[in-house]
Amino acid sequence: MDGQMNRRGFLGSSAALAATALGFDLRPAAAMVRELKISRTTQTQSVCPYCAVGCSVVIHTLGDKAHNVKPAIVHIEGDPASPINRGTLCPKGASLKEFVLSDRRLTRPLHRAPGSSQWTPIEWDDALTRMARLIKDSRDRGFVAADSQGRTVNSLATVGMIGGCTDTNEVNYLLGKLRFGLGIVPYENQARL
Amino acid sequence: MHTVAKLIDTTLCIGCKACEVACQTWNDQEFTLGTFDGSYQTLPDLAPNFWNLIKFNEFERGGKLSWLMSKYQCMHCVDPGCLRACPAPGAIVHLKNGIVDFNHDNCIGCGYCITGCPFDVPRLSPTTKKVYKCSLCSDRTAVGLEPACIKTCPTNCLTFGTREDLLEKAQSRTAELQADGVAAAGVYNPAGVGGTHVLYVLANAARPEDYGLPRDPSVPLAVRLWKGPVKWLGSLVVAGGILGAFFHYVRYGPKKEHADAE
Numbered sequence: 088m089d090g091q092m093n094r095r096g097f098l099g100s101s102a103a104l105a106a107t108a109l110g111f112d113l114r115p116a117a118a119m120v121r122e123l124k125i126s127r128t129t130q131t132q133s134v135c136p137y138c139a140v141g142c143s144v145v146i147h148t149l150g151d152k153a154h155n156v157k158p159a160i161v162h163i164e165g166d167p168a169s170p171i172n173r174g175t176l177c178p179k180g181a182s183l184k185e186f187v188l189s190d191r192r193l194t195r196p197l198h199r200a201p202g203s204s205q206w207t208p209i210e211w212d213d214a215l216t217r218m219a220r221l222i223k224d225s226r227d228r229g230f231v232a233a234d235s236q237g238r239t240v241n242s243l244a245t246v247g248m249i250g251g252c253t254d255t256n257e258v259n260y261l262l263g264k265l266r267f268g269l270g271i272v273p274y275e276n277q278a279r280l
Numbered sequence: 281m282h283t284v285a286k287l288i289d290t291t292l293c294i295g296c297k298a299c300e301v302a303c304q305t306w307n308d309q310e311f312t313l314g315t316f317d318g319s320y321q322t323l324p325d326l327a328p329n330f331w332n333l334i335k336f337n338e339f340e341r342g343g344k345l346s347w348l349m350s351k352y353q354c355m356h357c358v359d360p361g362c363l364r365a366c367p368a369p370g371a372i373v374h375l376k377n378g379i380v381d382f383n384h385d386n387c388i389g390c391g392y393c394i395t396g397c398p399f400d401v402p403r404l405s406p407t408t409k410k411v412y413k414c415s416l417c418s419d420r421t422a423v424g425l426e427p428a429c430i431k432t433c434p435t436n437c438l439t440f441g442t443r444e445d446l447l448e449k450a451q452s453r454t455a456e457l458q459a460d461g462v463a464a465a466g467v468y469n470p471a472g473v474g475g476t477h478v479l480y481v482l483a484n485a486a487r488p489e490d491y492g493l494p495r496d497p498s499v500p501l502a503v504r505l506w507k508g509p510v511k512w513l514g515s516l517v518v519a520g521g522i523l524g525a526f527f528h529y530v531r532y533g534p535k536k537e538h539a540d541a542e
Contacts, residue, residue: 120381121419162306165432175434181301185311 125162127151132166135180139252139277142180143169146187160187222246226269240270247273283378284421285356285443285477286430287450290491291457291465292437293349295334297322299429299438303332306417306428326352328405331414332429335492350480350491351429351438354401354414356380358474361499364507365396378443378477381418384410398473398497416477446479453481472498 128147135142143166150156163183167174176183186192196214197206209217229245248271250262266274300322304311309329317324321336337348360380366372371386372393382402389409393402402411417427425431426440439446450467457465466485469475482488488495 120375120422121415123419123423123425126423164302164306164428167431172434174431176298176302176432177434178296178298178301181298181305181432184305 128161129158132168134253134255135176135183136186136251136253137177137179140171141252142166142172142176144176144180144183160184163187222269230270242272243270244272246271247275249275249277251277282442282444283376283477284416285378285441285446285479286416286427287439287441287446287479287481288351289437289439289450289453289481290348290350291462291481291483292435293334293351294435294437295320295336295347295349296434297334298432298434299351300330300332300334302428302432303414304330306420307331320347326401326403326413328403328408328412331412337490337492339490348483348491350493352401352492353429353478354380354416355399355473356414356416356477357398358476359499361396361398361473361503362393362402363396364499365392365503367392375418375422377421379416379418379421380477381415382411382413384408384412387411392503396499396503398494398499443477443479450479450481454485457481457483468493470494470497472496 125147129150129152131146131148133144133146135144144163145166146160147162147164148158148160150158152158161184165172165174165176165180172180196209196211198209198214198217199206225245226243229243231240231242231244234240246269248262248266250259254262265271303309312323312327312330314323319336319338321333323330323333326333331353333352335350335352337350339346339348356379358378360372360374363372363374363380367390368386368388370383371388373381373383375381387410389404389411391402391404391411393411394400394404402413404411417425417429420427430438430440439449441449447467447469450469454465454467462483464484464486466482468480468482468485468488468491480488480491480493482491482493484490
């Protein structure tokens with residue numbers, strides 16, 4: 088009796104197996120696509136830090152800025168609203184996420200003392216104080232109030248200033264204030280490097 | 281429903297590889313360090329974690345070397361050979377918008393799709409034992425976004441849209457090129473696989489081999505037979521066997537043990 092039942096069961100299961108393997112499977116093909124990884128991220132507009140074109144990018148970060156969220160960058164791509172690049176990016180711009188998240192990225196100021204071959208970490212306060220001190224000293228030494236004919240020039244040719252393509256209008260306004268306030272003459276932009 | 285497509289105007293490609301980077305970044309794939317073999321190509325071939333390769337096809341024109349750029353990725357065929365060959369239900373899906381997508385939960389890693397693909401695109405991963413290829417960013421296109429490679433392209437060489445629109449655009453671009461003196465310009469949309477959802481405009485459409493594209497791709501005969509007539513024949517044999525067993529049981533009843541068997 089047992090033998091018969093087993094045989095019947097075997098027949099049934101082998102028929103089902105054969106049907107599945109040979110194309111009688113009526114289960115619908117699961118048409119599932121991957122979840123969009125940026126569907127509910129916070130979008131922040133920014134500017135690509137590389138060349139002088141200044142393409143706009145959208146940075147996607149985890150969470151909706153709620154208090155208990157630690158945001159992390161999950162994706163960066165071009166900003167279609169920008170008239171400069173309209174969403175496109177070159178290979179360097181397209182790899183910005185790796186650039187931002189790189190473990191070799193500088194996150195704090197480093198100081199290389201004169202004559203040294205080593206970079207040593209330095210606190211922001213110390214770095215800014217030292218920069219201000221050196222600029223002031225250099226300006227005290229190099230400031231020219233009047234030229235050889237006695238005309239007022241108030242110029243400083245021993246300190247230079249360099250701007251970057253990603254500086255915003257506001258940053259440029261402040262850089263201009265600083266520059267004209269100190270009388271700096273050498274003025275260059277990263278765009279021409 | 282309109283199906284989506286990608287148009288690659290090879291005459292506008294400058295080989296910047298932004299599409300390669302965008303693809304890797306969007307799909308969260310590691311960059312693999314290759315070895316320099318004298319070519320500007322990123323890698324010699326596609327890989328399980330590298331689905332989009334710009335081929336720097338070297339070509340002699342007027343005694344001088346020049347490049348014929350071509351973008352090598354899944355062609356998203358209208359009649360996909362991989363899907364025909366795939367024995368695992370639901371592992372390869374043909375989405376309504378025309379995309380041929382792999383569902384790795386259902387992939388059994390048999391690699392039959394590699395045999396079935398006339399463009400030699402799917403790659404079997406030795407670590408996960410599953411097959412990978414370009415999904416035409418099915419996650420992005422599902423919500424109305426363009427694929428990552430197309431969005432990033434700085435020269436407008438890549439375009440995204442409905443297949444009808446892009447076929448039209450490919451034709452008008454071909455006419456434009458021909459008017460500019462590129463007489464051999466044409467559209468690559470091979471009929472052997474029912475057309476593709478990745479379309480090319482080639483400067484020399486008579487010689488797609490120069491771009492690394494097969495001249496007349498089609499699903500291999502073995503795959504067609506195996507998943508067509510042979511499959512139905514096999515099913516018939518099995519069904520006949522079961523039916524025969526059933527009628528044998530009805531006619532003769534269960535197997536009787538001989539009294540002397542024990």
